[in-house]
Amino acid sequence: MEYIKTDRNGTKIFYDWTCTRCGGAGQSDAWKFTGKICYECGGSGKRHNPKIIKEYTPEYADKLEKRRIARMEKRIAENPPPSQEELKAIADGVQKNKWKSQGFKETGTGYMHSGNTYANRETLYRAGARWNNYLKAYIAPEPVEGLSGIEIHEVHAQELCNKYDYIDIDKAEEFLKGVLNNE
Ligand SMILES: [Zn+2]
Structure with missing residues (x-):
């Protein structure tokens, strides 16, 4: 050196x-x-x-x-990192969007429309309803009235979704069993 x-x-x-x-x-x-x-x-x-x-x-x-x-x-x-409150708000926003994309309201409440869905699919879709393959039904943010051959049940994302906020196959089956037993 x-x-x-x-x-x-x-x-x-x-x-x-x-x-x-x-x-x-x-x-x-x-x-x-x-x-x-x-x-x-x-x-x-x-x-x-x-x-x-x-x-x-x-x-x-x-x-x-x-x-x-x-x-x-x-x-x-x-440029502070997001606070716990901000992180929670972001997570809540993501959760609400996922619920909405599956037909629920932001609160997680939705209305399952089952039965003669195929004939009514366009009306349901226009009302914001989304098809769920596990439930074999549409979920809409509000009950869609005046459809023939359609049965409506109130549902809750909090009860039907997994930890990723998507409808869970086991929870959906469990829910459908409960609906059948009450009939
Ligand atoms: Zn050298």
Whole structure:
């Protein structure tokens, strides 16, 4: 290493000329099949441009560390991570959207329309109803009146959905059994 200078902060600056490929040796027996000589430095063991090495005084190193922490704190203050309340609000929003995409209201309440669904599918869809394959029925945010051959049951996403907020096959089967037993 070549000493260059000491700056006003007491930092000593060195140049490291050691070739990064051969480590300064200029050649190696490991490369005997291609001629031993390091092709990076041409055998000199030195780099074309030195690596700059800085040696700080303990006082200045401490100052730099404090500056680094201050910069990091400023960055966090300017762009704080979401709070628990915000994260919960985001999760709630995602949940409501998933419920809505399956025909429920934002509250999780919905109306299962079963029976002669195929003939009424367009009316149901226009009313915001969505088909569920497990229930073999449409779920709509409100009861759709005046349809022939349709039975309506109030349902709740909180009871029918899995932890990912999608209707669960087992819970759907359980619910349908309950509906049949009450008839
Ligand atoms: Zn080399």
